[in-house]
Amino acid sequence: MDFLTLIQLLDSTVRLATPLLLACLAGLFSERAGIFDIGLEGKMLAAAFFSAAIAALTGSVWIGLLAGITASMLFSLLHGLASITFRGNQLISGVAINFLAAGLTVLIAQDWFSQGGRTPSLMGGARFEPITLPFAEAFGSVPFIGPIYQELISGHSILVYLAFAMVPLTWWILFRTRFGLRLRAVGENPAAVDTAGVSVVGLRYAAVMICGVLCGIAGAYLSTALQAGFVKDMSAGRGFIALAALIFAKWRPWYALYATLLFGLFGALETRPDVIEALFGIKVQGALLGALPYVMTVIILAGFVGKAIPPRAGGEPYVKER
């Protein structure tokens, strides 16, 4: 495998890791506050559709992005209502959101565009174009560093940079701000937060809404940056892989970056079986690579690679006791 192939592989890793990273951080906010969210998938899907649809209709990807985020936040609100206000089962609410999104997106797409549940292909301003970073061309000829800068670091859409910037930002919010302290506390022991005179409900809604925003961006990235338009079920299980990555990352922002990059690499390899064949001399089924994130999560959960301890109050509706 030559250097350029490696760069291409890593470039594709970054692009595939981006939606996973955004969704993983979305889940991180929610679960750190004690609300389990298996509806990441549905929210991404809804956001992917509405971003593409609105971008197609208005011609502006930014309005599309906003629409995607709004759609995702509405689903978050639904999840919040079910699991915070009405203290329902968080898993069931999440499953419902996934089904709802899967059906709703195709139905509306067919009604609006009559293209078999797709949106029209997005072009020009209706898509996030790659950004060429300054001096990318000039640096390109520098050996080794040049191609890394030009091919790997430069040339992604703004959302990719945003996703990576979210990692330190998330860390900073969680561990350096009052909001972060309270958010972590409410996921560990909501009674402690409540007796300290802070609203458990308010904090959890805030976390769930942040989750909605990030899922919205992840979904928009799928349909307006990674692809050029929405197709049925285009989130393709990424929401679940993001959840796996979240467990893999032990609910920590930096680990989330590493976990999603690793899972992104599996995704990139899935499309390049030739690389594995060249490296190891064996032919590996693409589907096998696709299953790897799940296999690794099972291994993690079985406790082989250190313990992943979820937030202690996760999944439990908070009921005030005397």
Place this chain on the structure above:
Amino acid sequence: MSGSDTSGRQETAAPAIELQGISKAFGPVQANKDISIRVMPGTIHGIIGENGAGKSTLMSILYGFYKADKGEIFIAGQKTDIPDSQAAIAAGIGMVFQHFKLVENFTVLENIILGAEDGGLLTPSLAKARKTLLELEHEYGLNVDPDAVIEELGVGMQQRVEILKALYRQADILILDEPTGVLTPAEADQLFRILDRLREEGKTIILITHKLREIMEATDTVSVMRRGEMTATVKTKDTSPAELAELMVGRKVLLRVDKKPAVPGDVVLDIKNLHVVDDKGVERLKGIDLQVRAGEIVGIAGVAGNGQSELLEVLGGYADATGEIRVNGQPLDLSGKHSDGRSRRARGIAHVPEDRQREGLIMDFSAWENTAFGYHRDPDYQSGVLLNNAAIRADTEAKMERFDVRPPNPGLAAKNFSGGNQQKIVLAREIERNPDLLLVGQPTRGVDIGAIEFIHQQIVALRDKGKAVLLVSVELEEILALADRVAVMFDGHIMGERMSAETDEKELGLLMAGVGN
């Protein structure tokens, strides 16, 4: 927070807290009925009552968890509305709950600032809290490592963090709900010293408990609650434990266990060189030798976590061990396939586990289902391949009758009984099987005083029938009252054995602390 400010308040002599006609109902249940109380600043005021008497409801109203249906609250003479915890904190009320409200994987400092941060960023808040903590430590002698993680601290220290949390929020009134339930005698003494110090600095303290001894030792005045009503408020020095107990229960209560001297017979339980290593590879029992004879109660005293639980688990058949245990002369299987609860029961060992809610009962299951557990293979309970539910129900009903379980309804889920009645359900299930050896862990933890008397009587009655009883309790008082012989455990060893008639709390306390003979 400073002493001068509270002493100023003392001169005006307005009560620190005054409640007037507080009433609160939950549906048909009147939890608090027309309660009035005055607590003067700089005093320790005890509130005593059985479980369900309405103590916790009253304190929850004071801390803004519930809104009273009727009545008024005055703080330092000012009429105050307390709609939520925020308002309670603002009014200078701090609460130390029975179950601590701490974030276990946060540091002490993080727990202290939670909800009382200065501004949006943590670093300055933490720095300020660190400084204030030093001052509080200086002022009240409450030292604790600010960077320790809560789950690594002992319960005594965790409680201290809760007190510091309240003081950091500038509380003048401190409410402690059953604060010694989880503490060792030494830790409890330490707590009372801290409370004394806080009182000297002008703080007002409300101590909620069901332990008469604590009321007598620590408080200036005491209010007694029964069935939602405040039946009396008296000066502690003008009352006696017997009088308080009668006020609590509504009838005369025997505080002492009334029992004849033991007549020990043959050795029933014979433990030799017992070792237990736990999942983490830590040796929990380091060579235990112990005998229990027929017709005697042997009490195991010790601070929680010194191997008592492991001993019960091995005897109950749900932990493996090495060494030798003989029951009625025959060896028990300690790690093979007969090392389980079923085999133990077949050998005449009955077990009332330490944690009845986790090990003794399934809380969502009914009393009759819980009564069948472990004995569900009883031929009387069978009807072909099915369980004979009607027979189990009838049997349960009879047992509930004999053990005075209230309400005597076999269909009611275990969680809907009070702690004392839950314990009676477990006790009835085990004792009524007429075992040769009864294992009892913490028989009266969280049980109210009327039920304690009854439970103690049942255990003594079993002894008097010539059965062997092994009692594990962290309550020294209970051990001394109930056991005929006491063995003290420390760090997986038995530090010493004493006849309970010939020893006292002081001697046992030293053994519990690992100070040898």
